[in-house]
Ligand SMILES: O=C(O)C1=C[C@@H](OP(=O)(O)O)[C@@H](O)[C@H](O)C1
């Protein structure tokens with residue numbers, strides 16, 4: 001598709017779609033609780049639809065009523081062996097978290113995904129799950145999908161220090177630990193998004209978190225409850241960057257999730273001197289309204305424990321840095337290499353093709369700004385965040401066309417992305 005270029009201003013106010021991480025987990029906890037869970041404002045992106053389809057295949061009735069999704073939970077002991085292979089689509093969150101759910105189920109299943117997912121390492125979950133007594137294996141020494149799993153109803157609890165900063169690995173182990181015989185202790189490398197821990201409490205379960213150390217007792221059961229999903233700050237990120245960089249812009253995003261494990265991008269925008277205001281903070285729902293206006297930007301350094309709090313935003317943050325006056329350095333972000341694409345290389349290549357000056361490094365990027373951007377042909381390579389970053393970059397291109405190939409990847413997390421963007425065009 002041909003992207004809109006040379007935007008002269010973006011103005012408007014709207015709500016971004018529901019948080020992807022919370023949407024996945026609402027289906028998982030709703031299924032594993034006993035009783036009826038109603039989920040409001042769920043994201044209907046392809047990744048979440050994959051999680052819904054998998055739980056249906058595991059015997060859970062899930063109804064989409066438009067205004068809400070109703071999950072008729074069956075409890076940990078009510079899941080049934082699937083008749084079909086479980087299709088995880090493009091979703092790392094689905095395959096990894098569901099591995100932890102299936103770890104405690106006394107049946108066999110096979111999980112597979114698309115070309116991108118089939119290149120992503122699953123050894124980060126298979127190694128600790130094997131220690132708990134699960135029979136799980138994939139392809140090559142990195143356990144790439146497809147993964148075959150036979151769970152056990154006599155899981156050994158685990159004491160495990162995560163070698164990577166990953167909420168997906170942490171959550172997979174939490175789901176397994178909830179089904180084990182005894183208490184497990186999981187220690188994080190860095191603090192990562194804590195939606196699983198929050199939802200255990202919301203569904204009446206018990207978890208203790210002390211800094212990076214998490215303790216979970218096995219043999220728990222959950223009670224159904226209603227969940228309202230806040231807007232996804234990772235989706236909001238594209239409009240925050242667009243509003244800061246396109247001249248003559250003011251964009252207001254309502255009801256954006258501001259869980260403290262997700263707000264790294266707000267800190268980066270503030271450090272760069274961006275004009276961002278936060279209003280209508282709802283402490284209980286952990287949401288707020290964010291407003292950005294066109295700004296002169298300073299460079300910054302992004303490294304250390306902030307990285308997991310903005311990991312999915314780094315592609316569009318790299319674009320933001322191309323518009324700052326000076327050199328921005330991103331470090332400690334080697335996890336970007338094992339996302340839907342190698343996001344260090346793909347982001348650097350894409351933005352350099354458009355005229356940026358980015359040097360990819362082993363664990364991040366060095367970005368020299370401020371650069372003008374030019375037209376180019378970009379292929380998402382099946383990565384939704386590359387597609388949306390390209391669409392925001394195109395707005396800054398004064399001359400030339402930007403052609404986006406494989407734009408359908410954006411359906412993964414933001415099906416209405418282009419409609420929402422067009423609402424802002426002056
Ligand atoms: O737990 C989650 O919902 C997610 C965790 C992160 O992945 P990692 O755990 O691999 O860092 C993130 O990149 C992904 O989009 C969603």
Ligand SMILES: C=C(OP(=O)(O)O)C(=O)O
Nearest residue numbers: 090091092093312339340
């Ligand atoms: C990395 C992502 O998702 P997942 O790991 O679930 O595929 C993402 O949404 O950017």
